[in-house]
Amino acid sequence: MTPTTRLKARRNARPEQVYQKLRSLIVRGQLAPGQRIVETDVAARLGVSRTPVRGALQRLGQEGYIVESPRLRQSRPTVAPMTREDARELFHIVAEVEGLAARFAAAMPTAARAALTKELTRINEEFRRASRPRDHDHDRVWELDELFHRRYVEAAAGPRLIALHDVVKPQAERYERLYVSLLHADLAVSATEHAAIARAIRSGDVDAAQASVQRNWRNAAERLGAVIETVGERGAW
Amino acid sequence: MTPTTRLKARRNARPEQVYQKLRSLIVRGQLAPGQRIVETDVAARLGVSRTPVRGALQRLGQEGYIVESPRLRQSRPTVAPMTREDARELFHIVAEVEGLAARFAAAMPTAARAALTKELTRINEEFRRASRPRDHDHDRVWELDELFHRRYVEAAAGPRLIALHDVVKPQAERYERLYVSLLHADLAVSATEHAAIARAIRSGDVDAAQASVQRNWRNAAERLGAVIETVGERGAW
DNA sequence: CCGGGTTGATTTGTATACAAAACGGTCCTG
DNA sequence: CAGGACCGTTTTGTATACAAATCAACCCGG
Numbered sequence: 001m002t003p004t005t006r007l008k009a010r011r012n013a014r015p016e017q018v019y020q021k022l023r024s025l026i027v028r029g030q031l032a033p034g035q036r037i038v039e040t041d042v043a044a045r046l047g048v049s050r051t052p053v054r055g056a057l058q059r060l061g062q063e064g065y066i067v068e069s070p071r072l073r074q075s076r077p078t079v080a081p082m083t084r085e086d087a088r089e090l091f092h093i094v095a096e097v098e099g100l101a102a103r104f105a106a107a108m109p110t111a112a113r114a115a116l117t118k119e120l121t122r123i124n125e126e127f128r129r130a131s132r133p134r135d136h137d138h139d140r141v142w143e144l145d146e147l148f149h150r151r152y153v154e155a156a157a158g159p160r161l162i163a164l165h166d167v168v169k170p171q172a173e174r175y176e177r178l179y180v181s182l183l184h185a186d187l188a189v190s191a192t193e194h195a196a197i198a199r200a201i202r203s204g205d206v207d208a209a210q211a212s213v214q215r216n217w218r219n220a221a222e223r224l225g226a227v228i229e230t231v232g233e234r235g236a237w
Numbered sequence: 238m239t240p241t242t243r244l245k246a247r248r249n250a251r252p253e254q255v256y257q258k259l260r261s262l263i264v265r266g267q268l269a270p271g272q273r274i275v276e277t278d279v280a281a282r283l284g285v286s287r288t289p290v291r292g293a294l295q296r297l298g299q300e301g302y303i304v305e306s307p308r309l310r311q312s313r314p315t316v317a318p319m320t321r322e323d324a325r326e327l328f329h330i331v332a333e334v335e336g337l338a339a340r341f342a343a344a345m346p347t348a349a350r351a352a353l354t355k356e357l358t359r360i361n362e363e364f365r366r367a368s369r370p371r372d373h374d375h376d377r378v379w380e381l382d383e384l385f386h387r388r389y390v391e392a393a394a395g396p397r398l399i400a401l402h403d404v405v406k407p408q409a410e411r412y413e414r415l416y417v418s419l420l421h422a423d424l425a426v427s428a429t430e431h432a433a434i435a436r437a438i439r440s441g442d443v444d445a446a447q448a449s450v451q452r453n454w455r456n457a458a459e460r461l462g463a464v465i466e467t468v469g470e471r472g473a474w
Numbered sequence: 475c476c477g478g479g480t481t482g483a484t485t486t487g488t489a490t491a492c493a494a495a496a497c498g499g500t501c502c503t504g
Numbered sequence: 505c506a507g508g509a510c511c512g513t514t515t516t517g518t519a520t521a522c523a524a525a526t527c528a529a530c531c532c533g534g
Contacts, residue, residue, distance in 0.1 A: 011495080014517080039486070049519045050486090055295055062296060064397060075526080076485075089395040096333040158326040160301060248525080251487080276516070286489045287516090312496080313515075480531085487524070494517070501510085 015055035018046055022056060026065050026079055027174045033081045033235025037066060063167050081235030084228045087175045088221050094172050095217030097165050098149055099210040105156035106201045106209035116155050117202040123148045124194040131187035138180050141187065146173070148194055152201065178234075179227045186223050193219065252292035255283055259293060263302050263316055264411045270318045270472025274303060300404050318472030321465045324412045325458050331409050332454035334402050335386055336447040342393035343438045343446035353392050354439040360385045361431040368424035375417050378424065383410070385431055389438065415471075416464045423460050427453065 022042065025031040043053045057077065060066045069075040080086075105116060127144040130137060146169075153165050193216040200208035259279065262268040280290045294314065297303045306312040317323075342353060364381040367374060383406075390402050430453040437445035 011517080038484090040484090051518050051520090054292070054486095058292055058295060059299060062299065064400070085395065086397065089397045092337055093334075093398060093401065096337050097330075100329055100333050158322065160323065160326045161330060163301070164330065248487080275514090277514095288488050288490090291516095475534100477534085478532095480529105482527105482529085484527075485525085487522105489522085490520090492517105492519085495515085497512105497514075499510105499512090502508090504505105504507085 014048055014052040015059075018042070018048065018052055018056035019059055021046065022060060023065060023170065026060075027170050027177065029174075029178060031079050033079050035079045035235075037077045037079065064171060079235065081233065082175060082178070082228075083233045084225055087224055087228060090168070090172055090175070091217050091221035091224065094168055095214040095221075097161065097168055098153060098217065099213040101153040101157040101161055101165065102197060102201060102213040103206045103210040104158075104161075105152040106204050106206040108156055110204070112155070113202055113204060116152060117198045120148060120151060120194070120198040120201070123151065124191060124198065127194065128188075128191040131184065131191065133184070136184060138184075141184070142173075142176060142180055145176075145190065152197075175224060175228075179224055179231065182227045182231070183223055186219075189219070190216065251285060251289040252296075255279070255285065255289055255293035256296055258283065259297060260302060260407065263297075264407050264414065266411075266415060268316050270316050272316045272472075274314045274316065301408060316472065318470065319412060319415065319465075320470045321462055324461055324465060327405070327409055327412070328454050328458035328461065331405055332451040332458075334398065334405055335390060335454065336450040338390040338394040338398055338402065339434060339438060339450040340443045340447040341395075341398075342389040343441050343443040345393055347441070349392070350439055350441060353389060354435045357385060357388060357431070357435040357438070360388065361428060361435065364431065365425075365428040368421065368428065370421070373421060375421075378421070379410075379413060379417055382413075382427070389434075412461060412465075416461055416468070419464045419468070420460060423456075426456070430456065 022031070022037075031037070037057065039050050039053050039057065042057075043050045046053070057066060061068075061077065065080055066077050067080040068077060106113070108116070123144060127141065127148060130140050130144055149169075153162065157165065193212065196212045197209065197216065200212045259268070259274075268274070274294065276287050276290050276294065279294075280287045283290070294303060298305075298314065302317055303314050304317040305314060343350070345353070360381060364378065364385060367377050367381055386406075390399065394402065430449065433449045434446065434453065437449045
C-alpha cells in the first residue's frame, strides 16, 4: 500500500512509520493547513520519544508539508497552507517530473513499451468506467488515476526520478483529494488525455509522450486553479 | 555565497552549518564517492554533538548525497557513488527543473523579461570570454555558468521550484566539477546555447524557452556521459 | 482603556547515556 | 585449508535531561 516497506522491525523503521503516519494525516486533511505541530504531542500520541519524531518532522519540513511560519507571529512549525499559487506551481512541477518519466518510457525497447501501454490502456478503461457520473466513487477514481501515472514512472524512471516523484506527487494528491469532488465534470477529458499518453509511449515518440503528460497536468492545474478560486484557500489568511 | 543565510546565530543554525559543510565537502570531492561517513567522527571534527549531525545526515541522505549501501556488505551510510547512469538521470532532471523555470521566465511581463535577458546576455558574454582556450580558469567558467542559470530561476520560479532547484543543482555540480577540465572543448557550444535561451525568454515564447534550456542540459548530459565512459566511474565497483 | 515591558509556561535545540544492531576478526570444525 | 559460527568492538537508534528560545498572559503606568 504505502510505497515504503514495513515488513520487519528493521533499522529505520520508527522514523519511517512516524513519517508515513503524519504525511498521511496531512495529505488526507486530518491535520488541517495552518495547524500547529508539536513534537511532544506527536511523540506522546505515537508512543515514541521525540528523537524519531524529530527525524520525521525534518523530512516533512524539507518536502514542504510542514512550514516554519505561514505568517509573522507563530514562527513555529505548522501544516503548510494550501493556496492557488502553490497548487499551480506544484502541478507544473509534477508535469515535468512525470513528463520526463514518460519520455524515458517512450525510449524503452518495443516489447516493453507494448506491455506497458497495454496495461495503461486497461487501467484507463477502468478509470473511464469509474468516472461515469452515476457511480461517482471519488476514492476509486483518484486511485486509478494515481495508478495510471505510477505505472509508467516505475517502469521507466531511474532511482533519482522515482525518489523525486515519491516526494512531489503526494503533495499534489493533497490538492486533488480536497477538490476532486468538484472536478468530476473534467474526468472524461482526463481519460482522453490518458489515452493520448498511452498512444505516444507505444509509438516510441519521446517528445510526444512527454508533451502529452505535460498537457494532462497543466490542464489539471488550470481546472484546479479555477476551483480553488471559487472555493477559497486553506490555512492562509 | 551559500544560498542559506548564516547571519546571526539563529534557530536552526547548527544543523544547517553541518549540512552546508558536509555538502560542500562532498560536492568538491574531499569526501570521495564510496567513502564511509561516521556520525561520531563528524560530530567530533565539527565540535558538536551527534544530534545536529544526525539532522544534517538525514537531509543529505534524502537528497541523495549519502546512500545506505553502495553494495552488499557495508550497509552503512557512505558518500553516493558517481556513475554514468546517475549523471544521465540527474542532468535530465535538471533540464526539466530549469526548463520549467525558463518557461515561467518567458511568461513574465515584457519589461521584466527585457531586464532579465539583458543581464543574461552580459553574463554569457563573460562566460564566452572566460572560456577561451588561453585563459582556462575552470572555477570562473563554472561559476559563470551557474550564475547564468540561477538568474532566470530566481527571477521567475516560485518557492517550490527554487527549493527543488537548490536541492538538485548542486548534485549536478558534483559531476561538473569533476569533469569540467575535460569538457572545455564544448564551452563554445554551451555559450551558443545560452544565447538561444536568452533570445527565447526575451521573445516571450514559453515553449522555445523551455526547449532551449532542455537542449542545453541534455547536450551536457551527452558530453558528460562520453567523458565518464572514458575516465571511469567513482565509488562504484 | 490602551500600550509596552516583564515574567512564567510551553516548546524546541542540544548533549549524553544507554540499548540494539552490525561489522570484522578469530577460532573451531570438517 | 576452507567454511561457518561466535564474540568483541564499533556504530547507529532511542530515550531523556537540561538549556535556550519563543510565546502568551499579566501587570502597571500613562
